[in-house]
Structures are given as C-alpha cells and as structure tokens.
Amino acid sequence: MYRDNSLIPKEAIRMAALGALSGGPRAYADIAGEVRQFAARIVGPSLDLLGSSIELLKFEGLIAPVSGEGFEDNAQLRLTDDGWSALKDYLTAAVRPGVNDLNKLVVALKLRFLHLLEKEEQIEQIDALRGLYEGEHARLHDLLSHEEWQQGHLRAWIEMEIAQVEDRIAWCDRLTASA
Known part of the structure; x- marks a missing residue:
C-alpha cells in the first residue's frame, strides 16, 4: 500500500x-x-x-x-x-484523490465486493467515497473560479465535470440511505 x-x-x-x-x-x-x-x-x-x-x-x-x-x-x-x-x-x-485508471478500478472493485463487509463498514466506505467526490468538487470549483484560465472550451468541460461529480455525490447519498 x-x-x-x-x-x-x-x-x-x-x-x-x-x-x-x-x-x-x-x-x-x-x-x-x-x-x-x-x-x-x-x-x-x-x-x-x-x-x-x-x-x-x-x-x-x-x-x-x-x-x-x-x-x-x-x-x-x-x-x-x-x-x-x-x-x-x-x-x-x-x-487516492483524483481521477485515474487505478482509482476507477479500485472504486469498481470496492463497489463490486462491498456487500462482503458489515453494514457499518459499507457505510464507512460509501462515506469515504463521498468525501473523495466532495474534494474533487471543491477542486473543480476552484479551477472554475480562475477566469484567466477559461479560454476555449475549458469552462464547458469543467461544468460538465462538476455535474458528473455532483451526480456521484447524490448517488453516494442514495446508496447510504438504502444501506
């Protein structure tokens, strides 16, 4: 590790x-x-x-x-x-924070086998995932706040990324509520 x-x-x-x-x-x-x-x-x-x-x-x-x-x-x-x-x-x-191939695989594997943990541990893992997405959300909003970097299509891409991370946060909330 x-x-x-x-x-x-x-x-x-x-x-x-x-x-x-x-x-x-x-x-x-x-x-x-x-x-x-x-x-x-x-x-x-x-x-x-x-x-x-x-x-x-x-x-x-x-x-x-x-x-x-x-x-x-x-x-x-x-x-x-x-x-x-x-x-x-x-x-x-x-x-780990950030979006990369290893994180995608780790998250997919955790979600695939999450049912093997006790309910409290499942909720802890979902909460940790939610925290990861909240950090990503804050990072993207910070990036969006820098007008000097908003040339071309960057702003639209950042807004798309923010919408995706907000969907992930909402999904974690729904998952926690159903656990």
Whole structure:
C-alpha cells in the first residue's frame, strides 16, 4: 500500500482475485480470466495491471487448493482465513484523490465486493467515497473560479465535470440511505 493506506496496482488486482473467490471455490483459469477481463473492461488494456500471479497468492497462504495443485491442472481454489482478512483490508483501504485508471478500478472493485463487509463498514466506505467526490468538487470549483484560465472550451468541460461529480455525490447519498 501507499503511505496514505491506498492500494497500489498490484493490490487492486489481488483484491479482484480474492474477491472472485469470495463466493466459493473456483477453477484457477476462471479466476485468472475473470480478473484480467474485469480489469480490462474498467481501465482498458494495461501492462501496469497484469497483476501478481495466483501462485503467489497460494504461496502467501491467501488462497489454497481444494483439488489439484495450480495452473497446470486448473486447480479448484478457495480463500483461506488470511485471504478473507486480506480482502477485507483491501476493501477498507483508502482511495487516492483524483481521477485515474487505478482509482476507477479500485472504486469498481470496492463497489463490486462491498456487500462482503458489515453494514457499518459499507457505510464507512460509501462515506469515504463521498468525501473523495466532495474534494474533487471543491477542486473543480476552484479551477472554475480562475477566469484567466477559461479560454476555449475549458469552462464547458469543467461544468460538465462538476455535474458528473455532483451526480456521484447524490448517488453516494442514495446508496447510504438504502444501506
């Protein structure tokens, strides 16, 4: 993790793999394929997000074979107690400010597996996400306040970005109310 307790790219991919096993044992190839396809659909193809090997998760004791050994025989794998703990740590990690591909992936993964946390933890994560969007909202309004930078179509783009972040804040409020 970074110093601010947010995930590095490798940890986002680990969260995806561990989360893929949260519903029960699955075949090695299914997990690898799902993680690769999900990440690619959120952020597009990325060498930075190829991730750590499932074998490394086995070596670290976060997953264990139910049958078979690994890649060679397409083993059925399950989460260990340490794997559940690591998944929870990833789900409750901070999200870095700003909009980038890694943040999109981390937010998507958190939302995908948020139901695995206790209700109070779910609300804490939604509140943290709301706080992230509020910071983005303040940054955009500050940018908009500088008339000297408003040439061309920048103002329209900033206003569009503000509308999107306001929608995200409202969505977080609705999500919290329904939790």
